[in-house]
Amino acid sequence: MKMTGARILLECLKQEGVDTxxxxxxxxVINLYDELFSFKxxxxxxxxxxxxxxxxxxxxxxxxxxVGVAIATSGPGATNTITGIATAYMDSIPLVVITGQVPTxxxxxxxxxxxxxxxxxxxxxxxxxxxxxxxxxxxxxxxxFYIARTGRPGPVLVDLPKDVQIATTExxxxxxxxxxSYKPTVEGHPKxxxxxxxxxxSAKKPVIYVGGGVILGDAAGELQALAKMLNVPVTTxxxxxxxxxxxxxxxxxxxxxxGTYFANMAVTNCDLLVAVGARFDDRVTGKIATFAPHAKIIxxxxxxxxxxxxxxxDLPIVGEVKDVLAKMLKVAEGQSANVSESRKNVExxxxxxxxxxxxxxxxxxxxxxxxxxxxxxQKLRELSEPDAIIATDVGQHQMWTAQFFTFTKPRTLLSxxxxxxxxFGLPAAMGAQAAYPGRQVIAICGDGGFQMNMQELxxxxxxxxxxxxxxxxxxxxxxxxxxxxxxxxxRYSQTCMELPIDFIKLAEAFGAKGFQATKPDExxxxxxxxxxxxxxxxxxxxxxxxxxxxxxxxAGASLNEMVLNA
Amino acid sequence: MRHTITVLVENEFGVLSRVAGLFSGRGFNIDSLSxxxxxxxSISRMxxxxxxxxxxxxxxxxxxxxxxxxxxxIDFTGGEAIEREMALIKVxxxxxxxxxxxRIADIFxxxxxxxxxxxxxxxxxxxxxxxxxxxxxxxxxxxKELVRxxxxxxxxxxxxxxx
Numbered sequence: 001m002k003m004t005g006a007r008i009l010l011e012c013l014k015q016e017g018v019d020t021x022x023x024x025x026x027x028x029v030i031n032l033y034d035e036l037f038s039f040k041x042x043x044x045x046x047x048x049x050x051x052x053x054x055x056x057x058x059x060x061x062x063x064x065x066x067v068g069v070a071i072a073t074s075g076p077g078a079t080n081t082i083t084g085i086a087t088a089y090m091d092s093i094p095l096v097v098i099t100g101q102v103p104t105x106x107x108x109x110x111x112x113x114x115x116x117x118x119x120x121x122x123x124x125x126x127x128x129x130x131x132x133x134x135x136x137x138x139x140x141x142x143x144x145f146y147i148a149r150t151g152r153p154g155p156v157l158v159d160l161p162k163d164v165q166i167a168t169t170e171x172x173x174x175x176x177x178x179x180x181s182y183k184p185t186v187e188g189h190p191k192x193x194x195x196x197x198x199x200x201x202s203a204k205k206p207v208i209y210v211g212g213g214v215i216l217g218d219a220a221g222e223l224q225a226l227a228k229m230l231n232v233p234v235t236t237x238x239x240x241x242x243x244x245x246x247x248x249x250x251x252x253x254x255x256x257x258x259g260t261y262f263a264n265m266a267v268t269n270c271d272l273l274v275a276v277g278a279r280f281d282d283r284v285t286g287k288i289a290t291f292a293p294h295a296k297i298i299x300x301x302x303x304x305x306x307x308x309x310x311x312x313x314d315l316p317i318v319g320e321v322k323d324v325l326a327k328m329l330k331v332a333e334g335q336s337a338n339v340s341e342s343r344k345n346v347e348x349x350x351x352x353x354x355x356x357x358x359x360x361x362x363x364x365x366x367x368x369x370x371x372x373x374x375x376x377x378q379k380l381r382e383l384s385e386p387d388a389i390i391a392t393d394v395g396q397h398q399m400w401t402a403q404f405f406t407f408t409k410p411r412t413l414l415s416x417x418x419x420x421x422x423x424f425g426l427p428a429a430m431g432a433q434a435a436y437p438g439r440q441v442i443a444i445c446g447d448g449g450f451q452m453n454m455q456e457l458x459x460x461x462x463x464x465x466x467x468x469x470x471x472x473x474x475x476x477x478x479x480x481x482x483x484x485x486x487x488x489x490x491r492y493s494q495t496c497m498e499l500p501i502d503f504i505k506l507a508e509a510f511g512a513k514g515f516q517a518t519k520p521d522e523x524x525x526x527x528x529x530x531x532x533x534x535x536x537x538x539x540x541x542x543x544x545x546x547x548x549x550x551x552x553x554x555a556g557a558s559l560n561e562m563v564l565n566a
Numbered sequence: 567m568r569h570t571i572t573v574l575v576e577n578e579f580g581v582l583s584r585v586a587g588l589f590s591g592r593g594f595n596i597d598s599l600s601x602x603x604x605x606x607x608s609i610s611r612m613x614x615x616x617x618x619x620x621x622x623x624x625x626x627x628x629x630x631x632x633x634x635x636x637x638x639x640i641d642f643t644g645g646e647a648i649e650r651e652m653a654l655i656k657v658x659x660x661x662x663x664x665x666x667x668x669r670i671a672d673i674f675x676x677x678x679x680x681x682x683x684x685x686x687x688x689x690x691x692x693x694x695x696x697x698x699x700x701x702x703x704x705x706x707x708x709x710k711e712l713v714r715x716x717x718x719x720x721x722x723x724x725x726x727x728x729x
Contacts, residue, residue, distance in 0.1 A: 122584060123591045127634040130580075147634060181576055181637040305628040308621060 005134040006035040006165040009098070012141035014041050015173045018069050020060060020434050021045070022053040026073020027113060028100030031165040045434055045463055048455040050077050052427035054084020055453070058093050059431030062414045063389055065218060067094045067148050068431065074100045075113030078159075079120065083421060085155045086124040090418025091239060092216055094153035096144045097125075103163040104132055117159050126154030134167035142177045151184030152303040153216055184302060188319030188327055195315055196274070196298050197331040201342040203272035203296075205349040206232045209255065209284075212239025212417065213277015213301060213321050220244070220410040222325035223276065229332055231343040233353055235263040237278055238402055239417040245408040252353070253362070256284035257553045258399040261360035264551075264559040266353055267292050274298045277321045280310040281418070290558035300324045360551070360564060362403050370544040371520050373397060373472045376527075377404040380442065380470060383527050387412065388440040391429035393449025394420045396478035399549040401444050423452030426469065430456055433465040440468070440531070447473040447497060457510035460536040468530050471503055471540045474547070482548050486563070507538040514538040568597070569623050570647055570719045572640040573612040573630055574727065577603050581635050585612060588633065594618065594626050598716025609637065613718045638727065647719040652691045654679070655701070658708030659686040667707060674700045685710060693717075 003011070009032060013021065020043045025033040036044055047053040050072040057068030068088075072081050078099040088095045102111040118130050127147050129140045137160075144156040200206055214223050220243045227234045227250055234244040235252035246253050255263035267273065273295040278284070285291040288311060296314040299307050300321055307316045317324050332339055364374040377400050380390075390405060391414040392398040398415055407413050414432060416424040429443035450471050460467050477495040484492050507514030513533050517526040523541065530539040551562040575581045582601060589596050597615040604611045616626060623641065630639045655676075659667045660683070667686050671678060676690035690700055694717050701712070721727070 118580060119583070122580075122587050179634070182634050303632070305625065305632050309625060 001171070002168045003171045004031065004035065004166060004168050005137055005160070006032040008134070008137045008169070008171045009141065009160065009165070010035055010039050010042065011171055012138055012173060013069060016067070016141070016145045018067070019043060021069040021071055022047055022056040022060075022431065023071030024050050024053055024073065024077055026077045026100060028074040028102060028162045029071060029165070031162065032071070032100070032160075043434075045430075045459065047427065047430070047459050049453065050080035051083050051423070052430070052453050052456045052459070054081045054095070054097060055087065055421075055424050055427035056431035056434065057095055057097075058084060058088045059391060059414050059428030060435045061088075061093050061095060061431075062428070063411055063432035064435045065411065067096055067145055069096050069098070071098045072100070073113065074102055074117070075115050077113075078115055078117040082120065082124065085121055085157065087416050087419045087421045087424060088155040089124045089126065091212060091416065092153050093155065094148040095155035096141075096148055097155060097157045099157060099159050100165075101130070101159045101161040104161045105163070107161065117157065121157045124155075125157050126152075128157040128159065130159045131161070131164055134164050134169045137164070138171065138173050139177070142174050143179065146177050146179075147182065151182075185304070185318045186302075186320050186323060188300065188317045188324035190327065192315060192317045193324060193327040194331055196300075196317060197328050197335070199272055199296060199298060199315065200230055200232065200274065200328075201332070201335065201338045204345055205270045206230075206272040206274065206346065207252070207266050207270040207295075208232050208234045208274045208276060209267065209278055210234055210236045210240040210243050210276050211278025212237065214240055214243040215410045217277060217302070217321040218410075219277070219322035219325050222322055222329060226325055226329050226332070229329070229339060231346050231350065232274075233266060233350065235259070235267065237281070237284055237417070238415060240278065241402060241413045242407040242410045246406045247408060254402050256281075256559070257286070257555070258403065258549050258551065259553075259559075260362050260403070261551055261562060261564065262353055262356035264553065264562060265356045268558070268560045269352075270295045272296050272298070274300070276300045276325065277302075279306045282310075285310065285559075286553045286561075287556055287558045366520070367544070368520060371517060371523060371541050373400050373541070373543045373547055374404045375520060376470065376472060376523055376541050376543070377401055377444070379523050379527055380444070381405050383524070383531065384442060385440040388442055389414065389429070389432045389436065391415070391425045391432060391441070391443045393425040393445045393452075394422045395446045395449060396482065396547075396549050397444055397446045397449075397472040399479075400472070403549070422449040425449060426453050426456050426467070429467045429469075430460055430465055433460075433467050434463070437465075441466075443467055443469045445469060445471050446478055447471055447475060447501070448477045451501075454506070457507065457512055457536065461511040464535065466535050466537075469536065469538045471538060472543050473503070473540055474543050474545045475500075476545065479549070485546070485548070486552075487554070503538050503540045512536040512538065514540065516540045516542070518542045567619065567623065568615065568617045570642045570649060570717065571614045571616060571627065571630070572642065572719055573614060573636060574604070574638040575610050575612065575633075576635040576637065577608050577610040578635060581610065582612075584633055584635060585614075585630065588629055589616070589626075592625070592629060594622065598714075600716045600718055613716070615717060640721070640727070642719055642721065645722075647721055649693050649717040649719045650691055651694050651697050651717040652689065652715045653697045653701070654713045655688045655690065655704060655709065656680075656685055656711040657688065657704045658684065658710060660684055663707050667704065670700060670703045676700065
């Protein structure tokens with residue numbers, strides 16, 4: 001049967017199992033939206049800004065592990081998606097973003113709402129396509145999803161001119177796709193795996209350093225089994241939080257700039273560092289020259305470019321982390337005598353780490369007069385459901401969440417790690433809630449980040465997405481203020497957001513509910529009220545204004561040069 | 567360290583900018599780049615001359631491989647490749663120097679492809695060092711215009727990369 005390009009696109013999405021798309025109509029996708037009007041197999045959510053639409057698709061992808069889909073029109077619609085795309089690119093999130101384009105005959109003519117989105121998104125997508133012929137739609141969409149979700153995942157943009165949407169052809173969706181130029185290495189080399197296990201078994205002070213790759217690769221189970229079998233402590237990056245339960249005795253929790261004292265000391269003193277699905281970001285390593293100075297480094301990653309990009313590596317293993325970790329487990333299982341010997345040998349190391357944990361736990365000073373943000377985060381953990389999904393913006397609240405929430409399950413923290421995108425939290429939470437209507441989804445925001453995408457309150461209300469929004473309000477762009485305080489003699493240049501916004505009225509204006517807490521003893525009741533109230537709710541906490549995120553490794557310093565109190 | 571890298575890519579629009587954009591976006595250096603389709607029309611072959619230390623060259627090679635349209639990356643190290651470059655050189659050639667220009671062109675097996683009373687235009691091919699050498703001799707005589715293609719490279723021996 002002949003179909004229009006617009007219809008074919010929707011059929012392709014259906015074939016890929018897409019149940020929800022986040023999109024914004026416009027002139028060059030109006031034909032697509034006309035088809036969507038009667039296409040009942042896909043739920044469409046209309047955000048209030050295309051950036052938020054892409055973040056929502058991203059949140060959907062992070063929470064579910066499936067490919068998120070966003071649609072935008074050409075020109076400004078397309079350019080509004082860039083921040084969302086770049087955010088997903090930096091964190092390796094699988095997305096397919098479809099943009100409308102002016103008719104092929106007008107491309108290059110500076111037509112109304114024309115922009116070279118292929119050119120613009122080239123550096124921030126895993127790949128992108130311009131579809132020039134209706135006959136190409138099915139194979140290109142197949143390729144787009146395949147590229148987005150395989151190897152190191154990432155966003156793929158498909159630009160679809162208006163006339164291609166109108167043209168008709170026979171539709172058939174390919175079952176498989178073969179790309180001669182794209183063959184990611186899936187399986188880890190068995191010899192390298194064996195070497196890795198023997199290095200682990202003979203190490204006296206091993207540490208496993210886990211990144212988002214373990215979550216993206218659904219390898220948390222294998223990781224936990226391996227760490228527990230060999231008695232090896234595990235530290236995670238921001239993107240890796242949830243891959244290893246933070247309440248486990250082997251958990252070193254977050255490392256790096258705002259990592260725990262014991263994680264940073266363990267990395268500085270270890271004799272073997274096993275990096276799994278992590279990329280040695282500068283926020284993690286601090287000064288490269290003094291990062292893990294006594295350690296041999298094993299690096300497991302599906303992306304060969306990550307290996308030796310920032311640090312020297314003694315043993316590289318390219319492959320999907322799930323495959324490599326499963327193989328490592330198997331090899332270790334076959335050497336039970338060595339394993340029990342090795343477990344004994346690391347005991348002094350674990351004792352040393354326990355000492356650090358006792359000396360400098362992650363903590364803060366409670367007061368009775370002002371609300372400490374860390375206290376709010378701890379209370380949120382205490383009162384929320386065990387499988388609650390947390391989305392954050394970027395800044396102090398993000399780091400307090402990372403330090404104090406205690407994540408125990410993968411895909412429960414959605415945060416912009418690589419790009420550090422303010423305004424990410426609310427729309428990402430929206431995407432996760434659309435995927436899991438029955439789960440508790442909480443957006444933790446600062447007052448700055450919240451204001452970057454607060455229009456999405458309307459989308460939440462319209463689509464009955466009961467996201468609970470926690471605003472830690474200090475009327476500051478807190479993280480920048482913290483840097484100004486520590487490194488710029490408290491010259492608070494443009495970081496004060498003094499305007500007293502009434503977030504409660506704002507919630508009401510959008511048809512949501514809002515509650516405020518100004519004193520510590522109101523925190524618990526405010527959270528309970530918010531959780532009990534149906535629909536989207538803002539809970540605003542007026543927090544201590546000059547509270548800092550500590551410990552902190554100043555930019556460019558070594559991990560063991562932490563500022564513990566300031 | 568100077569390296570010659572051959573990149574085989576899908577012959578699709580936009581591939582060149584993906585490759586060039588990779589270099590500029592990551593702060594890698596391109597000395598020269600030449601590109602044309604191969605015997606197999608669906609594949610284009612690029613020859614890129616670049617420089618950097620070992621770690622940078624490893625990244626260049628890996629990052630190129632990571633591009634979806636890249637089929638193969640071959641990094642030639644010293645002596646493995648035969649390199650040829652073409653130059654068109656317009657040089658001042660008046661009465662006093664015409665014979666000298668001709669002699670130099672002849673020594674380098676260059677061809678005179680255009681003649682005026684005031685100039686010769688020479689076509690010369692060879693390894694980049696040979697081009698440098700002829701230029702060094704011609705420069706004092708008055709170089710009017712110079713176009714170089716940048717080298718293309720092919721591996722030594724009987725083994726070939728199909729296409």
